[in-house]
Amino acid sequence: MTLESPSDHAAVAVLLQPLDAGIEPALASLHARLVRSAQESHSLDIAYTVVDSPVGKLLLAATEHGVIRVAFERENHEAVLQLLANTVSPRILYAPSQLESAARQLDEYFSGTRKDFNLPLDFQLARGFRLNVLHHLPQIAYGRTESYAQVAQAAGSPKAVRAVGTACATNPLPVIVPCHRVVKSDGTFGGYLGGTEAKRRLLALEAAA
Secondary structure, eight states: OOOOSHHHHHHHHHHHHHHHHHHHHHHHHHHHHHHHHHHHTTOOOEEEEEEOOTTSOEEEEEETTEEEEEEEGGGOHHHHHHHHHHHTOSOEEEOGGGGHHHHHHHHHHHTTSOSSOOOOBOOTTOOHHHHHHHHHGGGSOTTOOEEHHHHHHHTTOTTOHHHHHHHHHTOSSTTTSOGGGEEOTTSOOOOOTTOHHHHHHHHHHHHHO
16 A cells, blocks of 8 residues: 555544554453353363462462462463463463452452452362362461471371471462461471562561451
């Protein structure tokens, strides 16, 4: 196409302006239709979103069974999604509406108005003793902590203190499943998937409530 006069340029600008102005809403609408279509055809296995929090951006992912993954930004969200695609299903789609309840409850937790989560959870990424540990963690009261040794005892293997550390370090659902409430016997923090500062902030938040 050759533009031969200023009026031709103006005409093209007029034609393009509505498209440019409306491109984001149009893309959002197309994406929403894609999500609905995937749900209706049962071709969406994992929905995900990213939310802001006092401990950085959190990736939330869920299957039809419940929230399957909460990931800190330092874990590399793209790498987490790729691992989910490899181990669970490649049919993953950005679908914030599917995680509204999880996002809302996390917001309430960080604002100090929620002490317990009421969400369906998908634990398929954990097995064996690690799963036993994860099932115990929500029983540690808000604002309280337990040592790795205490958790090992509660999970049925008193000598598996190191395995408790591994279970916490690989917890696929941090914050919601509160591995941050597990500390060393001397009271020091120990390791944490989200980093020591994130663990300190979570414990300080709960202590202040």
